[in-house]
Amino acid sequence: MVVGTISLTSQLLWAKDKLGPDEARALVKRGEMLSLDELLEQHSKRLAGHLLDVDLEREHGRLIYEIEVLGEDGHVREFEIDARSGQLLKQELED
Template sequence: MRVTHNKPPAAAPIRRPVIHLAAALFTCLAIAPAIPLTIPLAMADEGDHDRARRALQAGEILSLRTIIARVEDDYAGQIIEVELEREDGRWIYEIELLRSGGALVKLELDAGDGTLLGIKGRDIQRTIRSDRRH
C-alpha cells in the first residue's frame, strides 16, 4: 500500500519592493557624505607610506625586520601591532606586545637606532628579558 502525503502549496512570498527601494535609497544617502572624506585619507596614508619608505632608503630609520628582531630578543611577549609615526621631527616605532597572561605592554622605540624611549603596561620588569636588564 502506498501512502502519499499531500503538502499544501507553499505560500508565495510577499514582495515589498517599495520598502526595499526606500531602504536602499536611505543607505545611499547616509553613506554619500562620507565618501569624499575617505579619498583624502587614502591619499594621506599613501603619502605617509612613501615618506617612511624614503626614510628607510635614506638610512634615517631601521627596517621593520630589524626592529622586530630586537624586540623579540629583548622583550617577552607576542608582537600584535606595530606603527611607525613621525613625532616632533623624530621617527618612532610604537609596538604592542601581548604577554602570556594577557597583559598588554606598549613600547616606543626610536626608529633611527632602536633605543627604548618609553614602556607602559603591567609587569614591565617581567616583559624585559632578564639578560637584557641593566
C-alpha cells in the same frame, strides 16, 4: 616569533604625524631609520608574543615606532622605540 598586522597610516594627530608605508620605505632606503624587521630582531626578547599594532610617528621631529604587544605572560604592553637608533624610549603596561 612576532605575528600580527602593521598599521602605518598617514594622519596628523596633535603634535604627532603618522607616516605611511611609502614614506617609511623611503626613509629606510635612505638609511634614515631602521626597518621594522631590524627593530623587531633587535628587541626580539622584549617584543616576544603577539604583535597587536605598530605605528610609525614623527613626534617633534623624532621618528618613533609605537608597538603594542600581547606578551607571552598575557599582558599587553606598549613600547616607544626610536626608529633611527633602536633605543627604547618608553614601555607601558596597558590596563
